[in-house]
Amino acid sequence: MKRPLLFGFLAAALVGSSVYTVDAREVAVVTLFGKPVKTVTEPGLQAGLPWPLHQVIRFDKRTQLLSVKPAEILTRDKKNLVVEAFLLWRISDPERFLEAVGSTAVANTQLSDLVTSRIAAALGNRDFGELMTTEGDAVSMLPDNLLNGIAAIGKERLGIEALDVRLRHLGLPLQNEQSIYERMRAERSRIANAYRSEGEERAAVIRAEADREAAEILAGAEKESMAIRARADGSAAKVYAEAYAEDPNFYLFLRGLQTAETLLDEGSVLVVDSNGPLFDALTGGTP
Amino acid sequence: MNLGKLASLVLLGLLAVSSMVFVDTGDVAVVYRFGAVDRTLDAGLGLRAPWPIERHEVVDVSEVRRAEPGPRRMLTGDTNLVDVDLIIQYRVADPVAFQLGMADAEDTLAGVVFAVTKDRVATMGVDVLLTTGRTELQQGAAQSANELLTRLDTGLRVDAVEVREITPPPDVLDAFKDVSSARGDRETLALAAEAYASKRLPQVRGSAAEEMESAKAFAADRSARAAGDVSRFQEFLEAKRAAPRAVRAQLWLETARAVGERVEVMPLRDGTEVRVSP
Numbered sequence: 001m002k003r004p005l006l007f008g009f010l011a012a013a014l015v016g017s018s019v020y021t022v023d024a025r026e027v028a029v030v031t032l033f034g035k036p037v038k039t040v041t042e043p044g045l046q047a048g049l050p051w052p053l054h055q056v057i058r059f060d061k062r063t064q065l066l067s068v069k070p071a072e073i074l075t076r077d078k079k080n081l082v083v084e085a086f087l088l089w090r091i092s093d094p095e096r097f098l099e100a101v102g103s104t105a106v107a108n109t110q111l112s113d114l115v116t117s118r119i120a121a122a123l124g125n126r127d128f129g130e131l132m133t134t135e136g137d138a139v140s141m142l143p144d145n146l147l148n149g150i151a152a153i154g155k156e157r158l159g160i161e162a163l164d165v166r167l168r169h170l171g172l173p174l175q176n177e178q179s180i181y182e183r184m185r186a187e188r189s190r191i192a193n194a195y196r197s198e199g200e201e202r203a204a205v206i207r208a209e210a211d212r213e214a215a216e217i218l219a220g221a222e223k224e225s226m227a228i229r230a231r232a233d234g235s236a237a238k239v240y241a242e243a244y245a246e247d248p249n250f251y252l253f254l255r256g257l258q259t260a261e262t263l264l265d266e267g268s269v270l271v272v273d274s275n276g277p278l279f280d281a282l283t284g285g286t287p
Numbered sequence: 288m289n290l291g292k293l294a295s296l297v298l299l300g301l302l303a304v305s306s307m308v309f310v311d312t313g314d315v316a317v318v319y320r321f322g323a324v325d326r327t328l329d330a331g332l333g334l335r336a337p338w339p340i341e342r343h344e345v346v347d348v349s350e351v352r353r354a355e356p357g358p359r360r361m362l363t364g365d366t367n368l369v370d371v372d373l374i375i376q377y378r379v380a381d382p383v384a385f386q387l388g389m390a391d392a393e394d395t396l397a398g399v400v401f402a403v404t405k406d407r408v409a410t411m412g413v414d415v416l417l418t419t420g421r422t423e424l425q426q427g428a429a430q431s432a433n434e435l436l437t438r439l440d441t442g443l444r445v446d447a448v449e450v451r452e453i454t455p456p457p458d459v460l461d462a463f464k465d466v467s468s469a470r471g472d473r474e475t476l477a478l479a480a481e482a483y484a485s486k487r488l489p490q491v492r493g494s495a496a497e498e499m500e501s502a503k504a505f506a507a508d509r510s511a512r513a514a515g516d517v518s519r520f521q522e523f524l525e526a527k528r529a530a531p532r533a534v535r536a537q538l539w540l541e542t543a544r545a546v547g548e549r550v551e552v553m554p555l556r557d558g559t560e561v562r563v564s565p
Contacts, residue, residue, distance in 0.1 A: 023322035024387050043323035063439060065391045065398065086398045088439060132364050132409050141406060163439060166402035170409070171360055177368065181458050184367050184413075188462035192469035199473030203480035210484030214491035221495030225502030232506030236513035243517045250527055253535065254520055257542040264546045274554035281543035282552050 018050040027061040027094045030054050036095045057098060063090045063163060066108045066115070072173055073120040079128040080176055084169035087115050087150065089160045096159025107158055114150060115165060122146050131170070141167055308333040313349030315382045318342075324383055346382035351446055356397040360456065361405050367413035368459075372452040373428075375400050377445045384442030392441050396432075399439075400448055403431035413455070417463070421450050 022028045022043045030038040030048055034055070040046055041061070048054040066087040073081050089111065091097045101107045122143055123131070131141050142165060151162040172180060244251045264270060272279045308328055310316045316328040320341045328335075328343070335341040358372035377396060379385045389395050407427050411420050428448040436443050455463045527534040553560060 021322040024319060024324045026322070043319075043321075045321035060390055062390045063388055063395070063441075065389070065395045067394070067398065086395075086402075088395065128366075132362055132366050141409065164435070166398065167405065168398045168401045169359060170362060170405060172362070172368075177456075177458075180366065180368055181456070184455070184459045185462045187367075188459070188466050192462075192466045195466065195469035195473045196476075199476035202473070203476040206477065206480035206484055210480075210487050214487055217488075217491045217495045218498075221498045225498045228499070228502040228506050229509075232509040236509045239510075239513040239517050243520045247524055247527075250524060250535075251520060254523060254538070257538060258516075261542055261546060264550050266549050268550040269553055270546070270550045271553045271555055274556050278543060279552070279554055281540050282547035282550075 014050050018048050018054070020046050020048065020056050022046055022056075022058070025060060025062050026058045027091060029057045029059070029094045029098045031057065036098060039094050041094070059091050059094055059097060060104060061091050061094075063088050064104060064108070066111055067168070068112050068115050070169070071116045071120070073123050075123055075128045075131070076125055077127045077129075080173045081123065081128070081131075082169075082171045082173055083119055083123070083167055085115050085119055085165060086168050087111055087165045088163040089154060090163065091159060092155060092161035093159035098159075100158050101160075107160060110158065111150075111154065111160075111162075114153060118146055118150055119165075119167075141170065302337050305337045306334055308335055308343055310345065313347060314345050315348050316343040316345050317382055317386055319344070324387070327382060344386060346379055346385060348379045348382055351376050351378055352393075354393060354397055354400075355451075356401065358452070359401060359405075361408040363408055363413045363416060364410045365412045368456050369408065369413060369416055370452070370454050370456055371404065371408065371450060373400065373404065374449040374451050375445060376447045376449065377443050379442055380444035381442035384440050386442070388440045388442050392443055395439070395441060396436065396443055396445070399435050400428060400432045400445065403435065404428040404448065407431070416453055417455070421453060424453075425450055 020028075022040045024043040026043070028040040028046075029036050030040065032049070032054060037054075038048075048056070066089065068085040068087065070082050070084045073083055075081060089107075097107070101110065119142065123141075147162060147165050150165060154160040154162045270282065272282065308316050308318075310328050310330045310333060312330045314330060316333060318325050318328060318333075318335050318341055320336070325341065335343055354375040354377070356373060356375070358370045360368055361371050363369055375396065385392060404424065407424055408416065411424065416424065425448050429445050432445045432448065436445065454460065523534065523538065
């Protein structure tokens with residue numbers, strides 16, 4: 001009665017330890033006494049030899065993000081840059097990966113150094129000015145063959161596939177930022193001055209135009225008013241001339257009297273011969 | 288016997304419950320059979336085999352997710368520095384790829400968006416970036432990020448890269464503010480000149496009109512006076528034709544009297560002043 005139970009239990013344990021699942025996120029390397037004998041890349045239920053013959057070592061087969069810590073590099077024209085790169089990679093050869101690296105953390109450490117040195121070499125071949133430009137389209141600042149180089153080494157030595165390498169950040173060391181600030185300030189003050197001068201210019205033009213227009217209006221009015229006055233003088237002269245033509249002597253006599261009356265106003269002193277007829281006429285007409 | 292029945296009933300119930308999958312609206316359940324993706328279940332009630340044969344994971348595919356990675360300093364194409372603060376709005380477009388593709392999908396997303404944004408900022412001038420370039424930056428970054436995310440099979444899709452803020456670094460902010468105040472000054476100066484012009488011209492038009500009116504008044508006065516003088520002359524002329532000498536003498540005397548009344552008369556005899564008693 002007890003024996004079948006024991007056998008059943010043992011059989012279950014045997015089957016249980018020789019059947020295993022591989023998750024969709026994993027790849028597995030099966031080792032026999034520590035030696036890799038099989039790689040499982042397809043997920044699902046798998047059969048193998050029971051423990052301790054077969055051992056299943058699982059790795060994450062998803063794409064891994066390696067954020068490389070910021071590094072200071074020099075461009076060809078000796079400008080310092082701070083770059084912060086990331087590498088996307090995944091396991092492509094699990095057996096090689098197991099042999100050479102063994103874990104994602106170790107792989108990240110090795111890849112970090114590789115990426116940093118490759119980027120330093122790539123950007124060290126270019127001038128700072130080539131990286132920044134306001135012409136052309138946005139492209140990755142890293143050359144295409146950078147990824148190829150990293151991918152080749154990764155595949156051969158680590159059993160991984162490098163998918164993409166990018167600069168998350170590209171900046172300047174703090175002490176170099178100061179010199180950029182100086183330049184930015186100088187440029188801004190140039191632009192501000194240009195705006196203000198432009199304003200002064202525009203204002204001067206507007207004022208000058210207004211002054212010219214004013215002068216034109218005044219000159220025009222003056223011209224026309226002089227013409228009106230001249231016309232009036234002319235036609236008055238014509239009227240007087242007609243009258244004069246009728247009796248020149250009498251006309252002159254009357255105009256003379258009129259002129260005398262106009263000229264001699266209050267406060268004038270008239271010097272006259274006391275024997276003449278004018279004196280009598282002026283002083284009341286007594287001879 | 289009764290106890291065994293009850294136990295098997297409970298067991299059956301548990302089995303049934305653990306086979307049912309309730310998927311909310313906007314979610315998708317990914318069903319794994321022995322670890323391999325077998326199928327996906329859309330919203331509603333679904334069935335799966337009980338553990339350990341099958342299990343499922345729910346992914347929200349409708350929610351617009353936000354990532355705010357914080358501001359970063361970037362170099363512009365004309366070697367200025369700007370601080371760019373991004374908000375990334377994204378969705379899970381492919382739940383299976385999202386579950387299987389990336390170990391750190393959301394970190395990768397932020398890295399990718401920063402990388403393409405930085406590349407784009409490095410091709411744009413600071414003035415464009417701070418004014419009209421924001422839209423171009425947002426759209427360009429979203430587009431480039433999506434190309435990369437699709438190529439990397441992340442299962443994520445960026446709806447929008449929003450530039451929350453793009454500013455010059457605090458150290459040089461005052462210089463940039465001065466530029467906008469200078470732009471204001473430019474307008475102010477022009478406006479002051481316009482004000483001068485719009486005050487000056489009406490004034491001038493006014494005095495021009497005044498000038499014209501006074502000329503017209505002069506003309507009217509002149510012709511009226513001439514007409515008056517002439518008609519007075521005509522009257523005297525007519526009178527004079529009747530009695531020439533008398534009219535002349537009369538007119539002469541009248542004028543002399545009128546003048547004599549208001550002027551001081553200084554009599555002279557043979558060139559010397561004489562006193563006349565009034």
